[in-house]
Amino acid sequence: MDQAGKKALIEKLDQQRSDLFDRYRGLRRELDPAHQLRLSLRKHPKRWAAAAAGTAFLGMRLFRSKKVIHKGQGKKRGLLFRTGKLAFNLARPALTTMALNYARNYAEGHFHPEQENSMLGGPPQK
Numbered sequence: 001m002d003q004a005g006k007k008a009l010i011e012k013l014d015q016q017r018s019d020l021f022d023r024y025r026g027l028r029r030e031l032d033p034a035h036q037l038r039l040s041l042r043k044h045p046k047r048w049a050a051a052a053a054g055t056a057f058l059g060m061r062l063f064r065s066k067k068v069i070h071k072g073q074g075k076k077r078g079l080l081f082r083t084g085k086l087a088f089n090l091a092r093p094a095l096t097t098m099a100l101n102y103a104r105n106y107a108e109g110h111f112h113p114e115q116e117n118s119m120l121g122g123p124p125q126k
Helices: 003-030 033-043 045-062 079-110
Strands: none
Touching: 003 033, 033 045
16 A cells, blocks of 8 residues: 555544544533533423422422321319419510619619610610
8 A cells, every 4th residue: 555545544544533532522412411401401491490399399298297286285274373364464564664664763773873874885874
């Protein structure tokens, strides 16, 4: 075989190798699951969003905890206890106001007027 024929065969072989490598790279990219997923997400974003929402909804429905209602396990309270509780609940705002006023008067009586009463370091609170 002459030099020109060998050179032509070498060039043809190089071309075939290049084509084979390009086809291999293309096939590998087409069979790559991550690439296919990205491509599918770009082509059909609404379908993927609907599928994700549906899956989340079904997961919440399947794996939720069941409500347990316990009936009749509370103690029976007497009339005197229930009346006292009702009276205390009604008097709670007035009792809170009285306690705050007492605490303010106590603080004003036991601290020096020029002394700062604020925890934040501001002027004395009146």
